[in-house]
Amino acid sequence: MTSLETYIELIGQALRLEPEAFRAAETLPGLALSIVLLAGVSVALGQAVVLFVNRVKPERFIASLLVSAIHYAFGFGFWTLSIWLLGRFLHGDDIFLGNVARAVGLGYAPQLFSFLIFMPYFGIPIYVLLTLWSLLAIVTGVSVSMNLLTWYALLLSGLGWFVLQVSKRTIGRPLIGLARWSRRRVAGVELRDLRELERQVKSQKLELPTPASTELTQTSNGENRAK
Amino acid sequence: MLSSMPLLTALAVIGVGIVIAMLLAPLESLGWWAGWYGDYLKESALSPQPNNQATQCEGVNTASDKTAYLVFLDGIAKVGGNNDDDVQALLDTLSQAIPDVVVLGDVMPYSVTNTALTEARPLARFWRRADQWKIQGHYPLLSFTINIRNLFQVLVSADKRYGPTYNQAEAQVILNNLLEHGYQLDKRLPLTLIGYSGGGQIALGVVPYLQHTLGVTIDVISLGGVMSSDSGLSALRYVYHLVGSKDQVHKLGSLMFPGRWSIVFNSYWNQAKRQGKIHTIALGPMRHTGTASYLDAAKYLDDGQSFLEQTVSVIKTIVTQPATNHRVSGK
Numbered sequence: 174m175t176s177l178e179t180y181i182e183l184i185g186q187a188l189r190l191e192p193e194a195f196r197a198a199e200t201l202p203g204l205a206l207s208i209v210l211l212a213g214v215s216v217a218l219g220q221a222v223v224l225f226v227n228r229v230k231p232e233r234f235i236a237s238l239l240v241s242a243i244h245y246a247f248g249f250g251f252w253t254l255s256i257w258l259l260g261r262f263l264h265g266d267d268i269f270l271g272n273v274a275r276a277v278g279l280g281y282a283p284q285l286f287s288f289l290i291f292m293p294y295f296g297i298p299i300y301v302l303l304t305l306w307s308l309l310a311i312v313t314g315v316s317v318s319m320n321l322l323t324w325y326a327l328l329l330s331g332l333g334w335f336v337l338q339v340s341k342r343t344i345g346r347p348l349i350g351l352a353r354w355s356r357r358r359v360a361g362v363e364l365r366d367l368r369e370l371e372r373q374v375k376s377q378k379l380e381l382p383t384p385a386s387t388e389l390t391q392t393s394n395g396e397n398r399a400k
Numbered sequence: 401m402l403s404s405m406p407l408l409t410a411l412a413v414i415g416v417g418i419v420i421a422m423l424l425a426p427l428e429s430l431g432w433w434a435g436w437y438g439d440y441l442k443e444s445a446l447s448p449q450p451n452n453q454a455t456q457c458e459g460v461n462t463a464s465d466k467t468a469y470l471v472f473l474d475g476i477a478k479v480g481g482n483n484d485d486d487v488q489a490l491l492d493t494l495s496q497a498i499p500d501v502v503v504l505g506d507v508m509p510y511s512v513t514n515t516a517l518t519e520a521r522p523l524a525r526f527w528r529r530a531d532q533w534k535i536q537g538h539y540p541l542l543s544f545t546i547n548i549r550n551l552f553q554v555l556v557s558a559d560k561r562y563g564p565t566y567n568q569a570e571a572q573v574i575l576n577n578l579l580e581h582g583y584q585l586d587k588r589l590p591l592t593l594i595g596y597s598g599g600g601q602i603a604l605g606v607v608p609y610l611q612h613t614l615g616v617t618i619d620v621i622s623l624g625g626v627m628s629s630d631s632g633l634s635a636l637r638y639v640y641h642l643v644g645s646k647d648q649v650h651k652l653g654s655l656m657f658p659g660r661w662s663i664v665f666n667s668y669w670n671q672a673k674r675q676g677k678i679h680t681i682a683l684g685p686m687r688h689t690g691t692a693s694y695l696d697a698a699k700y701l702d703d704g705q706s707f708l709e710q711t712v713s714v715i716k717t718i719v720t721q722p723a724t725n726h727r728v729s730g731k
Contacts, residue, residue: 231436379580
């Protein structure tokens with residue numbers, strides 16, 4: 174079996190939440206990061222509406238997607254680090270960061286389908302489904318890599334996420350600022366969220382012809398029509 | 401097993417095709433918003449479109465003696481350009497029944513650039529073929545792709561992420577159409593939007609943008625309309641939901657869109673219901689489309705009116721009588 178076939182097989186098993194996949198992933202160092210980066214691109218595609226409504230030019234579109242994928246990978250990294258640190262704090266030194274990272278990374282496999290979020294109407298339920306599916310996969314991975322019961326792995330993953338959110342709002346603010354700056358730099362515009370844009374769109378009036386550009390013409394049947 | 405494989409393969413191909421089509425659906429409106437199409441809509445506001453057919457009688461001054469404007473937004477079978485015969489019959493009958501109301505029916509509700517499916521598109525040739533099949537009654541599944549494509553635009557309109565840009569663009573198309581047909585901004589004539597089937601959702605979606613610009617009273621008449629709990633409900637005066645007892649399609653709106661469910665207490669739809677904005681009017685034993693539909697001039701009610709006449713009569717009552725005095729009922 175080639176590497177690619179092995180990777181695809183493992184991704185399939187991870188999607189089915191089979192623990193063997195996460196054990197096998199511990200021996201494949203490149204797999205987790207590849208999945209996370211591809212998932213990041215897929216998530217960025219699924220949420221590309223943000224780039225469109227902010228009027229990002231076509232030539233900057235691809236670069237903006239790639240930057241989003243890189244930020245996504247950093248998010249994975251920090252979450253994994255939070256889980257690992259909590260795990261070491263609670264259980265001691267025999268938990269290896271690499272194993273945790275590979276297992277959590279494989280847990281991102283459902284996010285490979287995140288481009289489907291772009292679909293109208295079905296996109297939001299798909300987003301919810303993929304988020305839950307990914308959470309289950311990550312919990313399975315944490316359970317396998319740290320040899321924990323499932324509920325405990327869920328708790329640890331949740332605590333790790335909470336620590337990440339607190340960090341983002343405190344010691345991580347410079348990094349968040351850097352991420353925003355890089356996104357703005359690459360996109361060429363300030364990226365506002367959809368709610369803010371909706372308010373702006375609804376506050377704008379529709380285009381009307383200006384008086385200077387309007388002249389009356391007579392049609393063949395004598396109607397006066399604005400041209 | 402072997403005999404079922406081609407069917408499974410066919411279903412898989414169809415499924416993938418549907419997913420791809422849905423992924424592409426938001427791109428027209430998003431591309432317009434992002435400026436990929438230039439100033440197409442602004443320019444069209446200043447010059448009439450060559451393929452539009454105004455429904456006004458020739459020789460009638462479209463502005464000075466009119467009391468209201470009515471814009472018809474056709475259902476998801478619309479290809480653009482010319483109206484189907486039954487739709488044109490509705491518009492012509494309405495024009496005759498309410499001569500002091502300007503009746504317009506040449507907007508393409510499923511294109512933010514007001515472009516017919518059969519023109520100026522990469523797949524125009526396919527849509528022209530599908531339109532021919534529809535008219536000839538051949539290959540119904542393939543001709544139904546027109547409906548599916550337009551249905552996806554209805555979903556774009558109803559999606560909270562895409563709706564604002566899509567609905568603003570369609571509102572611009574409608575405003576351009578009004579101005580082309582002599583709408584005078586300073587006269588502030590009231591506006592009624594008739595949304596047939598999927599056009600019902602489009603009608604709701606454009607209301608806030610038209611209301612904000614024109615500052616006039618806007619009502620929506622849904623003719624078997626499939627509608628979401630759209631924020632447009634907060635900007636209009638009334639929704640008149642005209643339904644036939646044999647029309648099952650309009651119920652899709654109340655099933656598909658969670659905001660229409662009564663348990664979603666504070667949705668725009670349920671708020672509008674509590675405010676008395678939504679009036680449901682039974683028209684009689686009418687189907688959604690085709691034979692025995694709202695537009696059928698050859699099927700008759702017990703009182704001798706054709707289904708088309710009944711539909712026109714109810715719309716005329718809604719448009720011409722003050723809303724607070726309505727005693728409108730179908731049979």
